[in-house]
Amino acid sequence: MVERRPFLDFVGHAVLVLGVLVVAFPVYVAFIASTLSLDEALSVPMQLTPGHHLLENYARVLAHGSALGSSAPVSRMLLNSLVMALAISVGKITISILSAFAIVYFRFPLRRTFFWMIFVTLMLPVEVRILPTYKVVAELHMIDTYAGLTIPLIASATATFLFRQFFLTVPEELAEAARMDGAGPMRFFKDVLLPLSRTNIAALFVIMFIYGWNQYLWPLLVTTHEDMYTTVIGIKRMIPGGDAATEWNLVMATAMLAMIPPALIVIVMQRWFVKGLVDSEK
Amino acid sequence: MKRAVFGSRGLPYALLAPQMAVTLVFFFWPAFQAIYQSTLLQDVFASHVQFVGLENFRDLFADPLYLASIKVTALFSVLVAGFGLAIALILAVFADRVVHGAAIYKTLLIWPYAVAPAVAGILWLFLLSPSLGILAHVLTRMGYDWNYLVHPKQALLLVVVAAVWKQISYNFLFFLAGLQSIPKSLIEAAAIDGAGPLRRFWTIVMPLLSPTSFFLLVVNIVYAFFDTFAIVDAATHGGPGQATDILVFKVYQDGMQAGDLGGSAAQSVILMTIVIVLTVIQFRYIEKKVRY
Numbered sequence: 307m308v309e310r311r312p313f314l315d316f317v318g319h320a321v322l323v324l325g326v327l328v329v330a331f332p333v334y335v336a337f338i339a340s341t342l343s344l345d346e347a348l349s350v351p352m353q354l355t356p357g358h359h360l361l362e363n364y365a366r367v368l369a370h371g372s373a374l375g376s377s378a379p380v381s382r383m384l385l386n387s388l389v390m391a392l393a394i395s396v397g398k399i400t401i402s403i404l405s406a407f408a409i410v411y412f413r414f415p416l417r418r419t420f421f422w423m424i425f426v427t428l429m430l431p432v433e434v435r436i437l438p439t440y441k442v443v444a445e446l447h448m449i450d451t452y453a454g455l456t457i458p459l460i461a462s463a464t465a466t467f468l469f470r471q472f473f474l475t476v477p478e479e480l481a482e483a484a485r486m487d488g489a490g491p492m493r494f495f496k497d498v499l500l501p502l503s504r505t506n507i508a509a510l511f512v513i514m515f516i517y518g519w520n521q522y523l524w525p526l527l528v529t530t531h532e533d534m535y536t537t538v539i540g541i542k543r544m545i546p547g548g549d550a551a552t553e554w555n556l557v558m559a560t561a562m563l564a565m566i567p568p569a570l571i572v573i574v575m576q577r578w579f580v581k582g583l584v585d586s587e588k
Numbered sequence: 589m590k591r592a593v594f595g596s597r598g599l600p601y602a603l604l605a606p607q608m609a610v611t612l613v614f615f616f617w618p619a620f621q622a623i624y625q626s627t628l629l630q631d632v633f634a635s636h637v638q639f640v641g642l643e644n645f646r647d648l649f650a651d652p653l654y655l656a657s658i659k660v661t662a663l664f665s666v667l668v669a670g671f672g673l674a675i676a677l678i679l680a681v682f683a684d685r686v687v688h689g690a691a692i693y694k695t696l697l698i699w700p701y702a703v704a705p706a707v708a709g710i711l712w713l714f715l716l717s718p719s720l721g722i723l724a725h726v727l728t729r730m731g732y733d734w735n736y737l738v739h740p741k742q743a744l745l746l747v748v749v750a751a752v753w754k755q756i757s758y759n760f761l762f763f764l765a766g767l768q769s770i771p772k773s774l775i776e777a778a779a780i781d782g783a784g785p786l787r788r789f790w791t792i793v794m795p796l797l798s799p800t801s802f803f804l805l806v807v808n809i810v811y812a813f814f815d816t817f818a819i820v821d822a823a824t825h826g827g828p829g830q831a832t833d834i835l836v837f838k839v840y841q842d843g844m845q846a847g848d849l850g851g852s853a854a855q856s857v858i859l860m861t862i863v864i865v866l867t868v869i870q871f872r873y874i875e876k877k878v879r880y
Contacts, residue, residue: 318682325679326696332711351725401606408603427615429867433814433836434859437843438618458614491594520704522818538704561707568702
């Protein structure tokens with residue numbers, strides 16, 4: 307701090323507290339709604355203190371879903387979300403670290419071409435090639451499969467660039483030494499490069515896990531069967547349209563369940579999360 | 589550039605193979621298909637296919653619905669980027685200033701990043717639903733005619749609020765990192781010369797923060813263009829009328845639901861062009877930043 311200005315300090319704390327409260331408010335209301343009975347949740351105005359149906363609501367959505375909307379059990383959806391988030395994050399990291407290794411540590415024909423091909427994928431988010439990508443997946447019979455949910459999303463230019471940047475900072479002597487000791491490239495990769503990349507892998511994992519968990523458009527297209535819904539899609543399907551037909555207390559319980567895992571990861575792994583976010587935008 | 593260390597013929601190709609396979613099958617091929625189909629006229633069952641050149645594009649730009657969607661998207665991204673950046677900057681400036689509790693504020697402000705856009709849309713839908721939303725109730729009590737199902741501007745406001753709410757944490761983190769990298773000695777020197785906090789902010793902090801702000805502006809526009817599909821689909825479905833029918837939502841609706849293949853493909857090509865322009869801008873900026 308440059309100088310003492312008690313009034314500004316006060317304003318600062320006031321603004322920040324207000325910000326925190328405004329940011330938290332929608333989630334607080336969602337939590338309250340998830341502890342109420344349907345009648346209580348639909349009464350106007352809804353109460354703002356927790357009700358007595360917390361366990362009942364959560365147990366119900368986990369086991370049976372919402373009777374009025376989609377009736378698939380949310381436990382199954384959470385499993386699907388988890389599989390999707392893990393497959394995407396592990397898959398992205400694996401294929402990216404391998405291609406970055408190839409691009410940095412080898413000289414071979416077409417190296418630059420490959421590099422640019424990976425770069426161009428930055429410019430082709432799913433949203434702009436919805437229909438044709440869906441067709442490819444349909445023709446490969448990957449609709450309603452985990453493969454269809456995850457594989458089209460695991461090519462990542464961002465992760466490849468991040469590992470490439472990092473490998474370029476690894477001292478060349480390490481590779482020289484490894485080679486002189488008779489280690490082949492894969493041995494060097496496994497025993498030297500992988501351990502050195504641990505922080506980067508952790509940081510990317512956090513970002514990619516959240517990315518995978520929160521996917522919406524892609525699972526919306528690729529899943530037609532309730533058993534394959536992810537949690538985020540499941541919430542949407544629980545709202546058939548019209549307020550009266552929606553069991554808002556159960557929808558909000560499901561929304562809480564959809565938010566808790568990624569939010570916990572952000573908070574618990576905050577250091578890696580911030581690193582991953584900042585690094586992956588370089 | 590690093591020297592090549594390992595000599596091996598097949599290995600690098602094998603290492604690149606998985607990424608290349610996914611990229612070719614799920615990125616390049618569909619993108620190529622989109623470009624190809626944007627020049628064709630065909631019905632849903634693909635029984636009549638006819639090459640029409642740029643006609644799909646001409647039709648699009650003559651279509652008042654598409655032009656309206658462009659307008660909505662432009663307004664939407666300006667609002668999302670504007671409010672998202674302004675609010676995050678204010679919070680970051682104060683978080684950078686407080687001595688006690690900065691870490692706690694940071695933790696309490698960054699978690700919405702983890703909330704899925706679709707869930708953000710549903711949370712705000714629940715708060716602002718005309719018949720039972722708690723905020724809608726407050727607004728109605730204050731004599732305001734709140735019903736976003738009827739009033740187009742209110743629907744747009746709903747998706748803007750949800751989109752901004754979700755994006756503040758991201759902008760906040762980058763602004764805070766930017767603020768913390770400004771040398772304290774500069775601020776102190778200005779203070780000794782008698783510049784007050786506001787003056788220091790406008791003459792020192794803002795200029796030094798401009799690379800971060802510009803970067804965030806591009807990221808936020810990309811976010812508003814593409815990542816908000818889920819918010820719109822979950823909260824308003826593009827309506828009422830066309831009030832929240834942003835371009836990404838229109839591609840999806842025209843292609844997946846209305847079955848207009850050529851028109852949807854042409855829209856995809858236009859969106860691709862937009863992403864390419866934004867990516868190029870972003871990378872040119874990064875080159876500049878190195879010199880900064």
